[in-house]
Amino acid sequence: MPVDLSLYLVLDPALCGGLDGMLRVAAAAVRGGAGVVQLRAPGWKKRQWLEAAQALLPVCRAGGAKLVVNDHLDVALLAAADGVHLGQQDLPVAAARRLLGADALIGLSVSRPDQLAAVVPGVVDYLGVGPVYATATKPDADPPCGVDGLAAIARATTLPVVAIGGIHAGNAALLRTAGAAGVAVVSAICASPDPARATRALAAAWISPPWTAPV
Amino acid sequence: MPVDLSLYLVLDPALCGGLDGMLRVAAAAVRGGAGVVQLRAPGWKKRQWLEAAQALLPVCRAGGAKLVVNDHLDVALLAAADGVHLGQQDLPVAAARRLLGADALIGLSVSRPDQLAAVVPGVVDYLGVGPVYATATKPDADPPCGVDGLAAIARATTLPVVAIGGIHAGNAALLRTAGAAGVAVVSAICASPDPARATRALAAAWISPPWTAPV
Secondary structure, eight states, rough: OOOOOSSSEEEEEEHHHHHHHHHHHHHHHHHHHHEEEOOOOOOOOHHHOOOHHHHHHHHHHHOOOEEEEEEEEHHHHHHSSSSEOOOOOOHHHHHHHHHHHHEEEEEEEOSGGGGGGGGOTOOOEEEEEEOOOOSSOOTOOOOOOOOHHHHHHHHSSSSSSESSSSSOTTHHHHHTTTTTTEEESSHHTTTOOHHHHHHHHHHHHHHHHOOEEEE | OOOOEEEEEEHHHHHHHHHHHHHHHHHHHHTTOSSSSEOOOOTSOOOHHHHHHHHHHHHHHHTTHHHHHHHHOOHHHTTTEEEEEEOOTSSHHHHHHHHOOOOOEEEEOSSSSSGGOOTTTTTEEEEOOOOOOOOOSSSTTTOOOOOHHHHHHHHHHHEEEESSSSSSSSTTHHHHTTTTEEEESSHHHHTTHHHHHHHHHHHHHHHHHHOOOOO
């Protein structure tokens, strides 16, 4: 079954207020239309990662969403998550495919077109491209690639591209027209007082015509 | 084949001066008598962990030593290392045994006797106990348990106990008489100008009579 990448939530433990908050936000986002939920908790110890992944899995399953674990193949394996999302400095995607099997959803972060040379066809399922705009939620992120940078990468690959970094309901449709197959958000949902409503607003914005300057 | 735990090197990337230094220190220590080498690089990204583990494995094999990966089961699996060493907040030892198989060497850090209740017999191969003395090489370490604390844990378990934390040639024999099956060191070897000589000195000290006050 193809995965719906159009709205992709990356959970931030600090913005959500710990594991309980992450579970609430994930449940609301999945109800609101998020097709993928990613667990990313750089400061956490592995025991916490595993407990969070195990708690999130039924929440995602209940709404038909996929659960993806950032960075840690061992956590994904042990929690029986749907896949992993890997950065350029994380374990190689080929290793992830070998460990997790043919059905796993495997994403790779890309911020520049030259990084596409190392993308193995058939191993990676989608690319996470960004940050498109400047973002405060990932302090070690590369410089923003902008909408043009996103479009250049989307043109240069046959893989679906999920845009990330500074995305909200006001710029989602623009990224769709630039070639994105979906948008990944952190604070637009995690920091919202009403994550379900924020997710619905993003989902509606995604399929709306992009904003154009009045003539 | 039983593993020689008597002298156990924990590699510190900063003290060794990066991967090249770690390879030099590991080679010297294995020549000098270290039976286990542990890769521990908390600040590193996973790609670096994997490359280091893959580079260290033949170095350890050449000297008949075991290579153990701290924390990351995925790195241990992908590098075909001999085992893992896990802390109380890392992934559960039972999960490690399941993923790594019956032949893997699995160690668990313990700093207090009450943590022995969760130690599953047949799953854990040895306990790392400490810090015995105060140490600067692990900033998030528990308070020192002292020689008495080490002895209490060694008495309360049938598993071999490897003492760690502030250990050098001058106190190794004392820890043997307190019940340790071996000593794990970081700076005593990694920060030495002559790691092979430092390892031989520790190996000799380990089998020497403990220091006693002159009468």
